[in-house]
Amino acid sequence: MTPFSFARAADPAAAVHEGVQAGARYLGGGTNLVDLMREGIEHPARLVDVTALPAGVSTGADGAVTIGAATKNTALAADPVIRARYPLLARAILAGASAQIRNMATVGGNILQRTRCAYFYDPATACNKRAPGSGCDAIGGFNRMHAILGASPACVATHPSDMCVALAALDAIVHLDGPAGARRLPLTELHRLPGDRPDLETALAPGELIVAVELPPLPFAVRSTYRKVRDRASYAFALVSVAAALDLGADGTVRNLRLALGGVAHKPWRARIAEAELRGAPADVAHFRAAAEAELAAAAPLRDNGFKIELAKRTIAAVLTELTGEPA
Amino acid sequence: MYLTVNGQTKAVDADIRTSLLDMLREHLGLTGTKKGCDQGACGACTVLVDGERIVSCLALAVQYEGRSITTVEGLADGEALHPLQRAFVAHDGFQCGYCTPGQLCSAIGMAGEIARGVPSVVTADLTADSIALDHDELRERMSGNLCRCGAYNGIAAAIAETFAKEPA
Numbered sequence: 001m002t003p004f005s006f007a008r009a010a011d012p013a014a015a016v017h018e019g020v021q022a023g024a025r026y027l028g029g030g031t032n033l034v035d036l037m038r039e040g041i042e043h044p045a046r047l048v049d050v051t052a053l054p055a056g057v058s059t060g061a062d063g064a065v066t067i068g069a070a071t072k073n074t075a076l077a078a079d080p081v082i083r084a085r086y087p088l089l090a091r092a093i094l095a096g097a098s099a100q101i102r103n104m105a106t107v108g109g110n111i112l113q114r115t116r117c118a119y120f121y122d123p124a125t126a127c128n129k130r131a132p133g134s135g136c137d138a139i140g141g142f143n144r145m146h147a148i149l150g151a152s153p154a155c156v157a158t159h160p161s162d163m164c165v166a167l168a169a170l171d172a173i174v175h176l177d178g179p180a181g182a183r184r185l186p187l188t189e190l191h192r193l194p195g196d197r198p199d200l201e202t203a204l205a206p207g208e209l210i211v212a213v214e215l216p217p218l219p220f221a222v223r224s225t226y227r228k229v230r231d232r233a234s235y236a237f238a239l240v241s242v243a244a245a246l247d248l249g250a251d252g253t254v255r256n257l258r259l260a261l262g263g264v265a266h267k268p269w270r271a272r273i274a275e276a277e278l279r280g281a282p283a284d285v286a287h288f289r290a291a292a293e294a295e296l297a298a299a300a301p302l303r304d305n306g307f308k309i310e311l312a313k314r315t316i317a318a319v320l321t322e323l324t325g326e327p328a
Numbered sequence: 329m330y331l332t333v334n335g336q337t338k339a340v341d342a343d344i345r346t347s348l349l350d351m352l353r354e355h356l357g358l359t360g361t362k363k364g365c366d367q368g369a370c371g372a373c374t375v376l377v378d379g380e381r382i383v384s385c386l387a388l389a390v391q392y393e394g395r396s397i398t399t400v401e402g403l404a405d406g407e408a409l410h411p412l413q414r415a416f417v418a419h420d421g422f423q424c425g426y427c428t429p430g431q432l433c434s435a436i437g438m439a440g441e442i443a444r445g446v447p448s449v450v451t452a453d454l455t456a457d458s459i460a461l462d463h464d465e466l467r468e469r470m471s472g473n474l475c476r477c478g479a480y481n482g483i484a485a486a487i488a489e490t491f492a493k494e495p496a
Contacts, residue, residue, distance in 0.1 A: 031368055
C-alpha cells in the first residue's frame with residue numbers, strides 16, 4: 001500500500017477543503033477503497049475520513065426523505081421510514097455484501113464503489129479503467145459477470161451496487177458539496193457509461209463530496225421490491241437484479257411504475273423503455289414480458305454472458321407479476 | 329494512536345496504513361482474531377466495535393480510535409466461557425477452528441441486530457416489530473462467515489441454542 005496522510009473532517013466544508021488537494025480521496029467505511037489500495041489499484045496521497053459527517057434519515061414537510069451520506073448501510077435498511085415507504089431500498093441494501101460490511105459501509109461510499117471486474121483488479125492485465133489506453137482483457141476474456149447494456153469497445157464492466165439500483169428507480173437526488181459550491185444531481189446522472197473514457201466513472205468534479213441523498217415522495221413505492229439473482233443464495237454480486245415499484249389501477253392496468261436493473265451495465269440501469277411500454281397497459285405477464293423484451297432489445301452479449309439477456313427478461317416479468325399481488 | 333480493546337486502552341505506534349486486523353495481531357498480540365482472505369470475503373477477522381460486528385481486515389486502525397473494540401479474547405469472563413463458546417464446544421461447532429473467533433464475534437453481533445429489529449433480506453415482513461431467528465434468518469445473517477471445514481451444522485446449532493427462542 002502506497003504511503004498516505006490522513007485527516008478527519010468534522011463537517012462538509014472542512015472535508016472539501018481537504019478533498020480538493022492533489023491526490024486526496026474521501027474515505028467512508030473503507031470496505032472498497034482500503035481493498036483497492038492494498039491491491040495497488042488505488043494510491044491516494046491523502047485520505048479524508050468523512051464518516052463523522054451528517055448521518056441519519058429525516059423526513060421533510062413535503063414528505064421527501066433525506067439520508068446523510070455517512071449513514072451506514074445497516075442503519076438505512078433498518079430505518080422504519082425506509083422499511084415502510086421504500087421497501088425496495090431496504091431490500092436492495094440487505095441483498096448486498098455481508099452484515100459485517102453493511103455495518104461499515106456508508107451511503108456515499110456505496111454510491112462511489114468501483115467495479116468488481118476481475119481484470120480491473122489485476123494489474124497484470126489490460127484495463128482501460130485502471131490504465132487508460134491499455135485495452136480491455138475482459139472483452140474476449142472471462143466475461144460471464146460483465147455488461148450487456150451500454151458497454152463500449154473500451155470497457156464492459158458493471159457497477160456492483162444493489163442500493164444504487166433502488167435509488168435509480170426512486171429518482172433519488174444526490175446532494176453534493178464542492179469547491180464550486182453545492183449542487184444537486186439525479187442519481188441516474190451521477191454514474192457515466194464507459195464510452196471511450198471508462199476511467200471517468202461519475203459526473204463529480206474533482207473534490208466534490210456526496211453529503212446526502214434525497215428520496216422524493218413516491219406513495220406507490222409501498223408496493224415495491226428488489227430481487228437479486230446470483231450464483232449463491234447470499235453474499236455474492238448480482239448476475240441480474242431488478243428494483244421495481246408498481247402502481248396498479250382499479251381496472252387492472254398499470255397506472256405507473258418504476259423499474260431499474262443491476263448487474264447489466266456500467267451504471268445502475270433505469271429501464272425507461274419498459275416503463276413507457278407499460279404505463280396504461282394491462283398488468284399481466286404478457287405485457288410485462290413484452291416490456292422486458294423492448295428494454296433488452298439493445299442488449300449485446302459477450303462470449304460468456306448471453307444468458308443475462310433472458311435472465312433479465314424473466315426476472316423483470318417475475319418481479320412485476322409478484323407486485324401485482326397484495327403488498328407483503 | 330490509542331485503541332481500546334477488550335476494555336483496555338493502549339497506545340500503539342504503528343504505520344498509518346495498518347489495518348485493524350494487523351494492529352490487533354501484530355501490535356497488540358491479540359492473535360485470536362484470524363486473517364483468512366484479507367479482503368472482506370471470509371469473515372475470519374470479524375470483531376465487535378461498540379457491539380457491532382465488522383471485518384477488521386478492511387478497517388484502517390486509525391478510523392477506530394476512541395471506539396470500544398471486542399475480540400474473541402474479550403468474550404469469556406476469566407475462565408468462564410461465554411454461553412456461545414460453551415455451545416460451540418457442546419455442538420462441535422468447528423473442526424480446525426480457524427474461522428471460530430470470527431464466527432463467535434459475528435454471532436454475538438448478529439444477536440444484537442436481531443434484538444434491535446434489524447431486518448435481513450429473507451425477512452418477509454419488513455415492518456414487523458420483532459424478528460424470530462429461524463432457520464433461514466440464521467443462515468442468511470451468518471453468510472458473511474465461511475467455514476472451510478464445513479462445520480456449519482454444529483455452528484448453526486450452537487448459535488440457535490444460544491440466541492434463538494425457537495429451534496432454528
